[in-house]
């Protein structure tokens with residue numbers, strides 16, 4: 278479904294309607310507000326800031342699909358030729374507004390609105406790891422509440438009992454720190470289904486591949502950097518020319534996990550090039566802050582996972598954070 282672009286004044290009522298619609302289909306009955314409170318308990322509540330990913334900045338650019346994209350999906354931005362305007366936001370994971378850019382065991386993130394025209398947009402909300410840290414909303418709540426105790430025995434016991442929650446950190450710490458927001462891949466994490474004009478369906482996972490390559494820093498270089506070095510780095514890079522990402526769809530096969538955001542798909546899955554995301558300039562942060570990036574805001578021709586509780590609770594949890602940061 279394509280949601281109307283949220284006018285600032287109408288945003289809250291639209292978001293509350295979203296909250297009211299989603300719970301029936303959720304895989305468990307975790308309260309979205311409890312998740313936001315638990316994020317605040319771990320990272321602190323910071324007035325006017327996002328409960329998660331508060332350290333970031335806004336950019337703008339465009340998305341241009343390949344011819345191949347239209348064969349897989351009838352979504353307007355995939356099936357019609359030509360570039361569409363994009364507003365995006367790069368950020369650090371967690372809930373610390375000063376999370377250092379050089380932190381190794383943290384995700385980098387990229388969220389985008391693609392303008393579909395007529396006041397409509399579709400969103401992609403991605404992180405620099407292929408998996409999330411919890412399988413279900415109830416497990417994520419338990420994880421946050423356990424971390425908030427700061428009791429190392431309890432935290433250790435949680436990870437021992439839920440080994441799938443160790444995968445994201447293990448993936449990040451096995452890799453070097455990205456030198457730039459422009460030199461890391463970004464993953465959609467959840468499984469989406471692309472549907473074409475003939476009604477054919479293909480399960481996929483989104484992966485954005487940096488055209489500049491995957492440049493990185495050593496641990497010592499990362500520690501020596503200013504905690505906020507990504508913004509000046511990107512500003513300097515954009516002064517020389519746009520930053521591009523190849524938007525790819527990893528093609529899933531029968532038996533691949535559909536509803537578990539902690540599960541990896543096998544490495545040998547083929548990818549199809551869907552388009553190019555071009556970041557051309559920084560944008561005023563207000564452009565990103567007066568709206569929310571909503572992973573469930575997908576167009577006709579793209580479906581989210583049916584039984585992935587994490588996917589389903591994201592939109593109502595983001596709405597809680599959005600309404601609090603706009604109070």
Ligand code: HEM
Pocket residue numbers: 312313326327328329330333366367368386387388402403404409413414417464465466467538568569570587590591594595596598599602
């Ligand atoms: C139950 C699971 C999750 C919860 C409770 C949660 C919570 C949140 C909240 C409260 C925000 C701030 C929203 C706002 O104020 O606009 C946020 C932002 C974000 N989340 Fe999540 N999240 C979850 C899962 C995920 C997953 C699986 C991903 C990656 C695919 C992800 C990626 C992001 C990104 C990139 C942002 C920043 C968006 C922006 O720049 O505005 N989150 N999350």
